[in-house]
Amino acid sequence: MTSAKGAPLWWQLFRVGAAAGRSASAGRARFVALACAALAVSIAVSTFTLIFAAYDGRDERGADRTPRFAQSASDPEARALWKPAFDEVNNTQFSIVYLAPLRADAPLPPGVSAWPEPGQAVLSPALLAAGRSEGIETRYGAVAGTIGEAGLASPGEWLAYVRPGTDLVVPESMRPVTRFGSFASLGFGEAMFVQPIRLLLVLAAFMAAMPAAALSVSAARAGSDARDQRTALLSALGGGWRTRAVINIGEAAVPVAVGALAGAAAAAMTLIRNTHLPIVDFTVARADAQHWWWGVLGAPLAAMVLVLLCVVLMHPPQRRPQGTRPRLAKTRLPRWWPYLCPLMVFVAVRGPELAPTPSTRLLIYAIGVGATMLTLPSLVGLLAAAIGRGLAAAGRRTGRSGALVAGRWAAAWPGATARLTAGVIIAFVLVGQTQLWTTRNTGPAVQAQQTVDRVGSSIVLVSHPRETPVPQGFLHALPPGTEALRLKIEPKSGHAELNGPCEALKRVALPCSPTATPVELRGIDPRLGELYSWDTPAQGLSARQTTDPQGPLVVLVGQSGQQISVPAVKQAANAHLGMSVTVDTVAGSWLTSASMQQHLGRWTLLFGIFAVIVIVIAIVVSNLAEFVRFSRQITALSVLSGNRTIYLSTSFFALFMPLLGASLIGLTAHYWLATPMTSNTYSGGSELSWPLLAFVLAAATALAFLVWLWGAYGAVRQAHNWRPAAD
Incomplete structure (x- = not known):
């Protein structure tokens, strides 16, 4: 249907709605509210899209860097040795991968351009930046380069590829690799520490979509009394739902379009460059957003449709009054x-x-x-x-x-x-x-923090499961004033024994005797009290002087009140003890686990x-x-x-x-x-x-x-x- 001037009826109704919007009660506030609602809905829809994009990109790059294994190192197809492990920076756990070539044509994982020399490492840029204060540049040896984005689950992933020294390579503990690239991700690196996608989707629905929907409803109903009267008038004149919808859309179209354009500008930024999210320290890869470009660019359009639909639904036809008596709607x-x-x-x-x-x-x-x-x-x-x-x-x-x-x-x-x-x-x-x-x-994490507050790094634990003497090179590389004991636990009785040289025993006020001497726990050195509580079955503790310490755990103690540099201990362990050596303070591992929960x-x-x-x-x-x-x-x-x-x-x-x-x-x-x-x-x-x-x-x-x-x-x-x- 067209008017005398040839303009379609829907266009006339649209203009009527636009004119009503300019003169409506609380019109300016509603304009701003509708624009903010469209922007909020656009951000919410974009959030869902980028969540899927980030997880999809992580899985794809994870599959590309997943190794394909051979049966044994002697297999003719085996070209390199591979072993994953873990480390921490600032109580945040991340993956490290030990690599050793078997042949000159050994393949490299994505993002690594050349093999580092023995005793060198290649780190991700984010790990290199975050770990400088803890000596990450020398922890695994010299840094030979950085990992490119093609080899990272996300641009902000913490990851290290380490080539151990020739004398530290243990082929029996490593897996032979033929090449990199598989149909599915093995699940090391960032994929091991992120939350399942369903949790983020629930969080986005609860904390993004729902508030945006509430704002849309508030904006749509702002100044609604005059709009309800207009709806009743249109119904009395015979106007159907299409008429009401076009007028209401015309009233809200301009502010909603303004908000959608702002949302489109924000969405376009994710297609142009990597987007760093504050607080969570996560970076959305530009490549992932570009792969889902249709969803990113479609989010503002979807937001515009959803807000306009909300405007239409929030102004339903008024019920026909029964009788002729005037009533308050x-x-x-x-x-x-x-x-x-x-x-x-x-x-x-x-x-x-x-x-x-x-x-x-x-x-x-x-x-x-x-x-x-x-x-x-x-x-x-x-x-x-x-x-x-x-x-x-x-x-x-x-x-x-x-x-x-x-x-x-x-x-x-x-x-x-x-x-x-x-x-x-x-x-x-x-x-x-x-x-x-x-x-x-968790309760243990709270107690662990209290333990760390009390003793800090004045006592440090180093795993050394092999029943061999601790290399002298490792002891000489420790910070000055550090003494070493070893902790051994009897499997049947659960009794713990600290053994080592007399100087180390005296450092924590333990008796020097060649025979195992029970330790009175009352009045014990606070460092040993925490060690006994966290790292033993609590079935008794004894001390023994020996020149041949034994036990899977090396206990490093400093002088009274002295804090031992954990980064220095880690560097010494990587250089002299081998691969996958765990270095931590008492109860420190609980804080690492708690940090993963705090990430959510x-x-x-x-x-x-x-x-x-x-x-x-x-x-x-x-x-x-x-x-x-x-x-x-x-x-x-x-x-x-x-x-x-x-x-x-x-x-x-x-x-x-x-x-x-x-x-x-x-x-x-x-x-x-x-x-x-x-x-x-x-x-x-x-x-x-x-x-x-x-x-x-x-x-x-x-x-x-x-x-x-x-x-x-x-x-x-x-x-x-x-x-x-x-x-």
Whole structure:
């Protein structure tokens, strides 16, 4: 259909919507909100795309560097020897691979351009930069070069290829390699330390998609009273859902396009260069994003469609009134939706206990928490409607006009109360969940940190499983003032024995006797007390003087109060003891394990910051829109009541009390939802941060107070200019 001027009807309706958007109530705030919503949804969709891209690229490069093995080193196809191992920098574990060529045409793994000399290593750029403070440049010998991106799971991977000295190569402990490149990744390197993709997808859905959806709903419904009246008018004139959809799209198209363009610009940056993510210290490879270019560039378009779809769905046709009596249109709430909230709380709190695996527990918990956040505001709106009817009745009996008006407002517009309070409730849960996941730790890890704080590196443990004397070259390469003992444990009795030269025994106040002498544990040197607690079966300890120490563990002790340089010990071990030698402080391995768990906490923090920013925008949008709506609809009260003080009391009950109640409800909901995290449901318990929650509660109370005064002041200002109108 076309107009007299030849313009299609849909274009006229689109222009009508665009014109309505420019003159709508809270129009500027809605413009900014819709643009932010489109940007947030674009980032959320791009996040899902880049997660798949990063894991896909990691698997592909992992397969390219996976060796194909021969039956034995004597096999004619065998060209090199290969052995994976682990090391740590700053309590963060990473992979090292020992390589030794068997033939002149020995293949090289991807990213390595030439064979290093014996006693040299090739490191990834990220490891080289991160480990300089711990002597990584000399730990495995001289650095012969860096690994190219083609040989790394991600540009920020920590990886080292080490060619051990000729005298340290043990062919029996290494696997013969024919070439590199397989159909599937062997799973060494970064792939061993990253979380499963499903965990990141759940985190992205919980901390990115859900807040973006909440912002989209808030932006779509901002200033919705006039839009609801227009929808009713269009329905009365015979306009169908297509007419309403085109007008609503025309009203929102420009701001949504602006947000989508901003999202497209951010997405395009990932195609141009590597993208470093703060907090988690992860780099998204440009090559991975380019491989998924269709998803990266399609994310802003998908965001635009999703936000416009939300705008259309958030303005359904109004119900036809029964009879001719004028009625105040009520915001519709799904009848069954609020009643899902108690069930979702039960799923989040008790559901994980019934799950058989950690990943299933996490999935059930995330579903329960997310569904609680989605349904709780509707339950609050339902509760507000009930309280509003009681407040109106009380105001009528006592003659308090402010309570009467506010009560009827809450009873007539429960959806407005739900929108007003939703952001505050979600913010409490998101901030609380971020704090819980970033501080989650196991009990042994906490005790290990306390041990390290007490003794530090004044005692260092070196694995030497071979029953051979410790090479003198290793002892001479140790930091000055370091003495060495060996720890031996009887398999049957579990009794531990420290043996070595008298000088070393005296260093830790042990008796010098050629026969095993039981050690009184009371008053023992603190370093030995920690060693006994962590590295022995705790079935007794004895000391023995000998010139031929035995035991699989070399115990290095410094002078009282002296800290031994662990990087120096590692360098000496790599140079003289062989491959795969473990060097650590007492209880240090527990901190390394805890750092892997904390890595997920850092991802939670990154997503949590994004979620809180988005929710804060949603709160501002909701409060601003409701402030404009509230101010405009009660401006005539001063004419009816004869004074303007009614605005202060009305806004107190209609704005301040719902926001304050939402803060307390959000705090209570978070306390319940935190139960699985603070109990034994998960292997690592978290603790509630009451100072943080008190700060959030104070901020929410201040926001409620500001909105109260803001709403009352705005209503008074509009009352000065109010004139009767035929609306």
